[in-house]
Amino acid sequence: VIERIVRCVQDVIDECDLKMDQVRGIGIGAPGSVDSAKGVVSFAPNLGWHDVSIAKELSKQLDVPVFLENDCTVSMLGVYHVELQAKPSDVLGIFIGTGIGGGMIIGGQIYRGFTGCAGELGHMVIDIHGPKCGCGNQGCFEALASRTALFQQIRAAVKEGQDTLLTEMLGRDLEDMRSGDLRKAIRRGDKLVARIVKEAAEHTGIAVANLANILGPEMILMGGGVIEALDQEMMPVITKTARDHAMDGALKDVQIVASQLGDHAGITGAAFLARRELSKGSR
Ligand SMILES: [Zn+2]
Numbered sequence: 001v002i003e004r005i006v007r008c009v010q011d012v013i014d015e016c017d018l019k020m021d022q023v024r025g026i027g028i029g030a031p032g033s034v035d036s037a038k039g040v041v042s043f044a045p046n047l048g049w050h051d052v053s054i055a056k057e058l059s060k061q062l063d064v065p066v067f068l069e070n071d072c073t074v075s076m077l078g079v080y081h082v083e084l085q086a087k088p089s090d091v092l093g094i095f096i097g098t099g100i101g102g103g104m105i106i107g108g109q110i111y112r113g114f115t116g117c118a119g120e121l122g123h124m125v126i127d128i129h130g131p132k133c134g135c136g137n138q139g140c141f142e143a144l145a146s147r148t149a150l151f152q153q154i155r156a157a158v159k160e161g162q163d164t165l166l167t168e169m170l171g172r173d174l175e176d177m178r179s180g181d182l183r184k185a186i187r188r189g190d191k192l193v194a195r196i197v198k199e200a201a202e203h204t205g206i207a208v209a210n211l212a213n214i215l216g217p218e219m220i221l222m223g224g225g226v227i228e229a230l231d232q233e234m235m236p237v238i239t240k241t242a243r244d245h246a247m248d249g250a251l252k253d254v255q256i257v258a259s260q261l262g263d264h265a266g267i268t269g270a271a272f273l274a275r276r277e278l279s280k281g282s283r
Helices: 002-015 054-062 071-083 141-145 147-159 165-170 179-187 191-215 225-245 262-281
Strands: 026-030 033-035 040-044 049-052 066-070 091-096 100-106 219-223 255-258
Touching (some): 002 054, 026 054, 026 071, 026 262, 054 066, 066 262, 071 091, 071 100, 071 219, 071 262, 091 191, 100 141, 100 191, 141 147, 141 191, 147 165, 147 179, 147 225, 179 225, 191 225, 219 225, 219 262, 225 262
Parallel strands (some): 026 066, 091 219
Antiparallel strands (some): 033 040, 040 049, 091 100
């Protein structure tokens, strides 16, 4: 993975007609729990990583300073510092992609918690009888509403013989399925995909209601690839379900919005992270 990242960075620099010595720093968002001070990915279940010194390794190979944060924290930094003009003091970010992660700004600061792992809201259990999650639990938010979960439900339904336009579009084994294909199918009247996406949006609305009751944020930002592709299909359902299930008053005057940065929140935040950390060093 590290070798691929190195190659990827070199390719981007070439494509931009730059040279490595014009790059002052690199920011990285890594999945799982990270020790940002040491630049170490402590545990990333989806990569099977334990204690990988990714920042040091990349810095050695690319010869520039490298800064590391959790991927959702990085997305949150991008949305908060680059997208939001007003800086609300309490913001909850929910990012739905391959998995589901979150970021919290509390009192204007990123909240990490005592263990540094705060914000793992994808593993909030929504349905104790629900499908098995990668973390070993059952019925986690991520196991119900991530892209992985959506694709699994669609593949299972096709195996059972249910009809969907997706098999016409992509072939029987649904290879190379993307979130955008789900949007296309729904807009062409695909009932199966519409139902599965609506259920995921309802589960997301329940998660939003629970989190609003606990945190009392001023703003809730939804981001990630799934929301970017399906915001028109999902956002009205998410908002309505959240308002139906939150405590009276918990969502009063609270904005629930889709991030305009979409899937670019992460790279934007990673660039912001590198710039901020470098400016600390030069003080
Ligand atoms: Zn889980």
